[in-house]
Amino acid sequence: MLEKVFHGGKGYWVWVLALAAGVGIGLMAYLYQLREGMWVTGMSRDVSWGFYISQFTFLVGVAASVLMVVLPLYLHDFKAFARITALSQFLAVGTLLMSLLFIFSDVGMPMRILNVPLNPTPHSMLFYDTVFLPGFMVINLIIGWTAIGAEKREVPLQWWVKGLIYLSMPWAVVMHTVTAFIYAGTPGRGFWMTAIMAPRFLVTAFAAGPALLIILCTAIKTLTHFVVTERAIQKLVTIMLYALIIDAFFLGVEYFTVFYADIPEYTETFQYLFLGIDGDCALVPWTWCMNLALLVAIGLLVIPGARSNRPVLIAACIIALIGLWIDKGYVLVPAAFIPNVFGRIMEYPPSWVELTISLGIYALGTLIITALYKVVISVKEETQDL
Amino acid sequence: MTLTRRKFLKAAATSALSVMAVPCISQGFELEGRMSLGPKALKARRWAMVVDMNKCRDDCADDCLIACHEIHNVPYIPKAEHEVMWLFLEPYENAFPERSHRFLSKRVREKEFFLMCNHCEDPPCARVCPTQATFKREKDGIVMIDYHRCIGCRFCMAACPYGSRSFNFRDPRPFIKKINPEFPTRRRGVVEKCNFCQELLEVGRMPACVEACKEGVLTFGDLEDPTSAVRTLLSEKPHIRRKPDLGTGPSVFYIV
Ligand code: SF4
Ligand code: SF4
Numbered sequence: 118m119l120e121k122v123f124h125g126g127k128g129y130w131v132w133v134l135a136l137a138a139g140v141g142i143g144l145m146a147y148l149y150q151l152r153e154g155m156w157v158t159g160m161s162r163d164v165s166w167g168f169y170i171s172q173f174t175f176l177v178g179v180a181a182s183v184l185m186v187v188l189p190l191y192l193h194d195f196k197a198f199a200r201i202t203a204l205s206q207f208l209a210v211g212t213l214l215m216s217l218l219f220i221f222s223d224v225g226m227p228m229r230i231l232n233v234p235l236n237p238t239p240h241s242m243l244f245y246d247t248v249f250l251p252g253f254m255v256i257n258l259i260i261g262w263t264a265i266g267a268e269k270r271e272v273p274l275q276w277w278v279k280g281l282i283y284l285s286m287p288w289a290v291v292m293h294t295v296t297a298f299i300y301a302g303t304p305g306r307g308f309w310m311t312a313i314m315a316p317r318f319l320v321t322a323f324a325a326g327p328a329l330l331i332i333l334c335t336a337i338k339t340l341t342h343f344v345v346t347e348r349a350i351q352k353l354v355t356i357m358l359y360a361l362i363i364d365a366f367f368l369g370v371e372y373f374t375v376f377y378a379d380i381p382e383y384t385e386t387f388q389y390l391f392l393g394i395d396g397d398c399a400l401v402p403w404t405w406c407m408n409l410a411l412l413v414a415i416g417l418l419v420i421p422g423a424r425s426n427r428p429v430l431i432a433a434c435i436i437a438l439i440g441l442w443i444d445k446g447y448v449l450v451p452a453a454f455i456p457n458v459f460g461r462i463m464e465y466p467p468s469w470v471e472l473t474i475s476l477g478i479y480a481l482g483t484l485i486i487t488a489l490y491k492v493v494i495s496v497k498e499e500t501q502d503l
Numbered sequence: 504m505t506l507t508r509r510k511f512l513k514a515a516a517t518s519a520l521s522v523m524a525v526p527c528i529s530q531g532f533e534l535e536g537r538m539s540l541g542p543k544a545l546k547a548r549r550w551a552m553v554v555d556m557n558k559c560r561d562d563c564a565d566d567c568l569i570a571c572h573e574i575h576n577v578p579y580i581p582k583a584e585h586e587v588m589w590l591f592l593e594p595y596e597n598a599f600p601e602r603s604h605r606f607l608s609k610r611v612r613e614k615e616f617f618l619m620c621n622h623c624e625d626p627p628c629a630r631v632c633p634t635q636a637t638f639k640r641e642k643d644g645i646v647m648i649d650y651h652r653c654i655g656c657r658f659c660m661a662a663c664p665y666g667s668r669s670f671n672f673r674d675p676r677p678f679i680k681k682i683n684p685e686f687p688t689r690r691r692g693v694v695e696k697c698n699f700c701q702e703l704l705e706v707g708r709m710p711a712c713v714e715a716c717k718e719g720v721l722t723f724g725d726l727e728d729p730t731s732a733v734r735t736l737l738s739e740k741p742h743i744r745r746k747p748d749l750g751t752g753p754s755v756f757y758i759v
Binding site: 153154155156160161162163165166220223224225227229230231232236238240241242243244299302303304305306367382411416453454457458459460461463 | 601603627633634671
């Protein structure tokens with residue numbers, strides 16, 4: 118099936134080459150960081166985690182959202198999702214690969230990364246991530262690949278693949294929960310110290326994944342003969358809408374608790390995020406955008422006429438994704454370090470090296486996802502299952 | 504054929520694993536060797552420091568800070584964002600932000616305090632470290648870092664509520680004025696912090712800062728020994744610890 122990757126039109130190759138160029142640029146930036154050390158990033162003694170760890174967090178969420186496709190299909194027999202399971206699983210493969218690369222780019226001693234599996238440390242939450250992330254990636258690759266193979270040969274799925282699918286459901290939840298526990302378990306970082314972190318991680322994931330899938334399905338529809346039914350799309354919209362509403366509720370609960378109780382340790386970061394402190398306000402526009410995007414996306418999606426109009430739907434998905442990305446992929450990680458443990462404000466802007474490396478990783482992930490999608494679509498075209 | 508494919512694969516996998524494991528095992532030995540006590544070694548069940556701020560003169564030449572950083576090859580990095588600090592000064596309002604308020608006199612608010620790793624009783628840094636590079640030595644409570652094992656993930660920096668840890672953003676060696684050959688230098692990409700001069704205790708000496716301060720501000724001793732100097736001070740004078748409500752159990756006390 119892999120040979121499908123190497124047959125494509127002109128547009129396909131332009132896209133692949135552009136992504137490959139992105140990977141190349143990112144790799145050069147990484148080599149520069151490797152040679153110079155982490156001082157070329159925007160991170161500091163005070164804000165010791167930044168853009169890389171943020172991307173890792175956001176992308177694990179997108180990967181975990183595969184649950185929102187396999188669960189309706191396998192537990193509720195919602196057949197319309199059968200056409201998009203492979204797309205969603207391969208999306209998870211690509212995003213997890215990116216997450217792992219983001220962790221790899223963040224460590225100061227990448228050549229020692231094997232020290233993590235060699236010294237298994239159950240009391241460290243990062244340990245669980247290093248178990249659950251690669252595991253989920255492999256599981257989804259196996260499921261997606263064998264399912265497509267079965268479809269090609271027009272035979273039913275093997276029993277063990279089904280077993281893996283059921284295993285992947287709790288796995289997704291646990292995987293993203295331990296990601297949240299990395300943050301929620303650190304004493305002295307009031308911003309992260311909230312039990313709503315893991316539930317919020319899950320709902321934001323379950324909104325971001327479907328939003329991205331809707332966008333991807335629409336793009337695939339315009340570029341190929343492969344069509345995802347409106348029924349499947351509308352189901353994704355429903356899931357996304359509920360997830361967004363629950364997220365808005367969780368956020369509201371968090372804001373109330375923090376601002377009403379008004380304990381400085383917990384309010385300070387929020388104050389910095391919403392208003393800035395003493396003129397330091399780098400994250401203020403981002404925070405407002407995030408909250409606004411959430412409300413606008415919900416506002417658009419609750420209108421039946423809007424969500425069945427594809428261009429409006431796509432706009433809502435993009436707005437939601439931007440909001441969700443700002444939340445987990447830009448603000449959540451560095452904000453916990455501001456103010457720092459000494460009560461000082463040290464702001465964090467990502468450096469161009471960080472951004473370039475991140476671009477490279479995103480390009481690589483997109484390349485892998487493109488290749489996997491190419492296989493899926495070619496097989497569907499062959500079996501006339503369009 | 505005696506060697507079946509499965510057996511061969513098994514053997515290959517084991518040998519590959521052992522090759523990978525060799526550096527770790529040898530590291531373990533090295534560590535054990537360094538940790539074994541000499542005849543003169545000072546012993547305690549839990550080392551602790553009491554800092555008597557009343558005795559601290561503001562006009563001395565920071566002898567303690569210099570002594571600490573020189574003996575441990577701590578680099579002097581000019582850019583504050585990338586600084587490496589083992590023993591450092593912060594004004595009261597930054598060292599104890601939760602205790603500071605606007606009615607405190609300016610003198611108190613701005614009084615500089617010595618800060619260092621608290622060698623916490625229940626250290627969150629060691630709890631979160633994914634490689635056990637940071638660990639608490641059970642025999643004397645010192646929280647140590649194995650610089651050969653640390654992967655530089657900086658999880659410990661996020662977890663330490665005291666800002667005690669520094670990451671080597673740059674290669675530290677060019678920034679060390681005079682290298683002390685008795686103590687290892689670190690390399691770029693690992694985390695470091697105060698080690699309560701574990702290497703001096705082993706040869707029967709007090710920590711460098713304690714030895715360097717001529718005013719007797721710093722007292723070091725066994726917290727579990729009711730007759731020790733630190734316990735005597737703690738029973739005589741009112742004292743505070745940094746962020747005690749977090750339950751980390753700091754072993755550094757301040758008399759104010
Ligand atoms: S002060 Fe920080 S670095 Fe030192 S033991 Fe406590 S948590 Fe760890
Ligand atoms: S930076 Fe080093 S010492 Fe700190 S948590 Fe990571 S591996 Fe452990």
